[in-house]
Amino acid sequence: MAGVVPTQLSSRTARTVLEIIAVAACYYAGGRLGLLKSLVVEESVVSPIWPPTGIALAALLVLGLRCWPGIAIGAFLVIISISPLQLNILGFMIGNTLAPICSYLLLRAAGFRKEMDRLRDGMALVFLGALVGMLISALAGVGVLYITGKIEAEDFWAVWSAWWAGDAMGVLVVTPVLLLLTHARWPRSTARWGEVLALVVCTVVVAPFATRSSLGLLFLAYPLLIWAALRFQLVGSTLSALFISVLAAVAAVDAVGPFAHRGRLEIMINLQAFNVTLALSGLLLAAVVTEQYETRQRIEEACRELAEVVDQLAPGEATHRWPLPERDARRGRRELGGGPGGGRGGWPGDGPGGGPGDAGEPR
Template sequence: MSVARRERLRRGAMTVLEICAVAALYLGSAKLGLLQQLVRGQVTPLWPPSGIALASLLLCGPRVWPGIALGAFLVNVSLGPSLPAVLAIAAGNTLAPLCSYALLRRTGFRAELDRLRDALALIFLGAFTGMLVSATTGSGALTLAGVLSTADFWPTWSVWWTGDAMGVLVVTPVLLVLRSARLPKGMPPSRWVETLLLVAATLGVGFLEAGSTPLLFLGFPLLIWAAFRFQLAGAAPCALAVSTFAIVSAAERAGPFAGHDLLTDMITLQAFNGSISLTALLLGTVIGERNQAQREIARACGQLAEMATKIALGDHRPTFPDDKDGDREGEGAKEAHHGRAPGRA
């Protein structure tokens, strides 16, 4: 067997493993999401598979789309009223992240999420625009199958769309951050203590959200703390945790969700989750971009100080970084000064 053929087989095997992993993650996260379904046993206020699907496309490329399709089919085959409806819903759940992926690629999106433009693209193109496909296809399939009445189409569509969009806004940034996450070397103990305090505070706020007192707003100081101190690496997981606690509270009709009808609870919950995710994503990205700019300015100042020192010491021809042409010209001038042609012995 030739080396090229072995390499093709290895790549094919890796692709199959990636597809299976995406399908398994999609199916597992869907089971978790369906634990908190609020509409028709099939529509949830936060649909994690949409975030996992888009993140897998951004990290692995479009070759893993069969895993998304397989996972969507396996999830809906036990829920859908008929096979055509299941196929339509699975197709919509597959096309939605593919559309989001295509839109993000056209804008030059970077998976590092280190620019404000990347955060805005993920919000408006990845979440709000791309997820229109799955909501429209799914709600239309349920209506045509007779599960939904015409009057229930738009309420179901709105919950479906916001659930998929929240999945992208809350889950996708966490997965993209985890891809590049590394344990910091030489981090002082005080930083570890601060991390543990942030985790403990997040858990405490989560329990307060599920209590009888409406204290949802306590999540915002945590997000600000996480974003300023840990940038998106801290803000994104914090937003996911706070949103999860709010969803559990809404499903149990506890805290600020007690004593209201379903529509009021859904509006309150989605407004809160949207505010949490947007705050974490935008604030974490802006602060990370600011810190990067400060590092670049400090590096440039160091280079200028080095050149100023050389000039003060009498070297009036400072060498810029990576200025190879300037070095060659200087060598040629020296050789010409000594009576030799440049480039000859």
């Protein structure tokens, strides 16, 4: 028995070390991706979408606070890859580490669930995780730039707002996708693959045109997002928002389409206003729809239990009324174009209950 405890401790320590290394590697990779497309605002380089903040928050939500050294190491590696090794990088590293930790603690205090199947989860991620938590990294980063004389006092708030918006966007578009990947499953039913393909084709065709057209057609992205959120909930809305936001960021950096002939600060303001409203709309709409499906499933379960009680009191009276005969259920699924149900973390139309076209769809 004495040898079992040290073995378990060493195994746990090794797993924690591997998790820290993995988080650091993912953070660094996300940082390099974010630097591929960046904007210069008041002589300071900022990224319109900073993926490391989303990666860091998702890691904390999944693994817990034990992975925070990986965030610090990843931030250090990103910083030294673009600037010489100086004492001021400590301020950047502390800010980039504390911001996701603050967001994580705020979300825990608010009772956030990684499944994001409630409206309150979407609201908490947007306002506490993204908008409030990322204030720390923006203040720390821009504060270091100001103290070291890299920016002037009159440029402070312009650079700060661009920095804060980029960090917040990383949380809004990256964290939901990573959280869904931890519990999502491949759909077993193929009943709705036609609609999935239609949505993908429309998004791939319309989104690049909307983000690069000089006619100012960014609003065309919203019908795609609404379609994805209503029919495929969080899986559809988060992936659509991520794809469209990345295309918009690329168009802004290239100064084409609706971002042409504008100043850098004006481009940043328009881009972040669009991306924030896009991510906010997708998250909240998908959360509302998912919450409604969960509520309906609980109601259906309560009706089944009530039917069993009635059947015990009056045998034969309830079984022909509830649940619906299988023939009627199959007919309802065909009329709605859905599969046999949707599950939490899965796709609508896959699994028992929760998606359009369930056998228990109210009539």
